[in-house]
Amino acid sequence: MSAPPAPSRRWVSLAATCTAAGLVWLAFADIGVAIPAIADDFHADLSTLQWANNAFSLVAGALVIAAGKFGDVFGRRKMLLIGIALFAAFSVVAALAPGAGTLIVGRGLMGIGAALILPATLALIPPQFSGRDQLTAFGVWQAVAWGGQAVAPAIGGVITQTLGWAWLFWINVPLGVAAFLVIRALTPESKDPTASRTVDWVGLVTIALAAFALLYALTDGPAAGWGSPLILGLFAATVVLVVIWVLVEQRVTEPLVDLKLFRLRPYDGALTANLTMNLAFAGLSYLLVLWLENARGYSPIAAGMLMLPATIGIFALIPVGGRLGGKYGGRLPVLIGLVVMSAGLAVLGVLNSDTTIVLIAVALVVIGVGLGLLSTPISNTAVGDVPQSLAGTAAGVFKMSSMVGGALGVALLSAFARGFTEADSSAAIAATGLTQAQVDEAHHALVNSASYKDALSALDPELAAKVTQAVIDAFSSGLGRTMLATAALSLVVTVVVALVWPRRGAAKKELTA
Numbered sequence: 001m002s003a004p005p006a007p008s009r010r011w012v013s014l015a016a017t018c019t020a021a022g023l024v025w026l027a028f029a030d031i032g033v034a035i036p037a038i039a040d041d042f043h044a045d046l047s048t049l050q051w052a053n054n055a056f057s058l059v060a061g062a063l064v065i066a067a068g069k070f071g072d073v074f075g076r077r078k079m080l081l082i083g084i085a086l087f088a089a090f091s092v093v094a095a096l097a098p099g100a101g102t103l104i105v106g107r108g109l110m111g112i113g114a115a116l117i118l119p120a121t122l123a124l125i126p127p128q129f130s131g132r133d134q135l136t137a138f139g140v141w142q143a144v145a146w147g148g149q150a151v152a153p154a155i156g157g158v159i160t161q162t163l164g165w166a167w168l169f170w171i172n173v174p175l176g177v178a179a180f181l182v183i184r185a186l187t188p189e190s191k192d193p194t195a196s197r198t199v200d201w202v203g204l205v206t207i208a209l210a211a212f213a214l215l216y217a218l219t220d221g222p223a224a225g226w227g228s229p230l231i232l233g234l235f236a237a238t239v240v241l242v243v244i245w246v247l248v249e250q251r252v253t254e255p256l257v258d259l260k261l262f263r264l265r266p267y268d269g270a271l272t273a274n275l276t277m278n279l280a281f282a283g284l285s286y287l288l289v290l291w292l293e294n295a296r297g298y299s300p301i302a303a304g305m306l307m308l309p310a311t312i313g314i315f316a317l318i319p320v321g322g323r324l325g326g327k328y329g330g331r332l333p334v335l336i337g338l339v340v341m342s343a344g345l346a347v348l349g350v351l352n353s354d355t356t357i358v359l360i361a362v363a364l365v366v367i368g369v370g371l372g373l374l375s376t377p378i379s380n381t382a383v384g385d386v387p388q389s390l391a392g393t394a395a396g397v398f399k400m401s402s403m404v405g406g407a408l409g410v411a412l413l414s415a416f417a418r419g420f421t422e423a424d425s426s427a428a429i430a431a432t433g434l435t436q437a438q439v440d441e442a443h444h445a446l447v448n449s450a451s452y453k454d455a456l457s458a459l460d461p462e463l464a465a466k467v468t469q470a471v472i473d474a475f476s477s478g479l480g481r482t483m484l485a486t487a488a489l490s491l492v493v494t495v496v497v498a499l500v501w502p503r504r505g506a507a508k509k510e511l512t513a
Contacts, residue, residue, distance in 0.1 A: 313368025
């Protein structure tokens with residue numbers, strides 16, 4: 001391991017590593033505001049747009065555990081530099097995409113770079129910092145992670161409206177090059193000389209395929225039909241693959257995930273809450289931005305800015321959640337945070353096509369308060385409070401749950417919203433006399449997108465306007481019901497977490513056993 005850098009150099013090194021991590025978290029959340037523009041450029045349907053959003057987080061989440069191990073074996077700085085290079089190179093593929101298929105491939109390949117970046121940026125902090133400075137450095141990383149996700153819609157909106165959506169990817173190149181050069185010059189190498197070079201490839205491929213099958217079923221279920229052989233087969237494949245994965249992990253000498261980790265009930269509770277938090281917020285952000293732009297007519301900049309109230313609650317309550325966790329243990333602030341987040345989601349349950357922006361802003365602030373209370377106690381429990389022998393696996397599974405949870409949120413909540421919207425608007429569309437192919441195209445397109453307008457092009461303008469308003473009303477009420485369903489799910493998870501996560505005294509015994 002290299003000697004720690006001089007005090008001034010290590011803070012510059014931290015700035016560069018956090019820049020790399022920030023690019024990942026921006027990419028995780030900034031594309032949603034550009035989806036309507038992408039839909040118009042590529043005449044893409046809703047399922048394709050979801051894959052453009054989810055390919056990145058799915059690949060990153062599937063590979064992040066293995067990527068962390070590569071850093072332990074081959075060097076964390078080396079893996080970080082490779083990750084930045086791949087992330088920037090594949091951003092060019094996405095920026096130059098001539099169609100939706102290439103964009104999805106580019107986003108997926110960017111996920112490989114992201115998987116290498118995230119664990120390395122965290123693992124390079126302890127070799128450079130200790131004591132109070134280390135806590136500060138971890139706090140900076142956490143602020144960049146949440147800040148990147150929270151402000152990504154606003155940044156994405158400004159870039160999309162002023163420079164075009166392709167610049168969401170072009171911007172990664174100069175920033176990636178700058179981070180690469182600084183890290184190469186100032187960041188010391190770090191590796192674990194005792195780490196095994198064995199990688200559980202079977203476990204890695206099996207769990208990745210299981211996540212892919214589940215996401216595919218949720219994404220294409222509304223279009224193909226939930227009872228279709230394809231969708232039922234994908235759900236069945238998900239179950240079979242998960243069972244195979246568990247059997248593999250029980251038998252291999254060096255599993256991808258040590259299943260003993262899941263015997264720690266506080267960890268199980270924190271992981272469940274983290275998955276739910278990311279599922280709810282990612283799905284909400286994706287759908288609400290689409291609704292603001294295509295149902296309410298806001299520009300990308302305005303839609304992105306209207307998502308910012310969530311950051312007020314997040315940043316105001318992150319320190320409060322940390323203090324509550326330190327005084328009472330992680331369980332209490334996590335349970336309170338889940339209830340508060342559920343309340344904010346329930347407020348959005350009254351959404352309709354005339355809902356005031358003030359109500360939406362209030363709901364987002366409340367949701368942000370819940371997220372702020374949750375984030376620090378969850379990460380402290382899932383990463384900092386597990387036995388040292390399981391710390392690496394715990395951190396990898398935790399990051400995987402964040403990424404895959406976000407992808408599941410977009411797929412699952414979009415499936416709910418599409419189902420509600422189609423059910424409420426089908427009569428209005430069917431009464432127009434359009435062919436079945438045109439009806440299907442309208443159902444599968446984003447309202448007011450180019451492909452949606454193509455489907456209604458055979459209608460006279462007055463009738464087309466009436467149908468469009470009916471679809472907007474259906475989308476609005478469908479989004480509201482989706483938020484109510486998400487609030488209900490969050491409350492159910494709250495009960496589960498309360499039952500699984502023991503109170504502070506018992507939790508300490510489990511985590512230190």
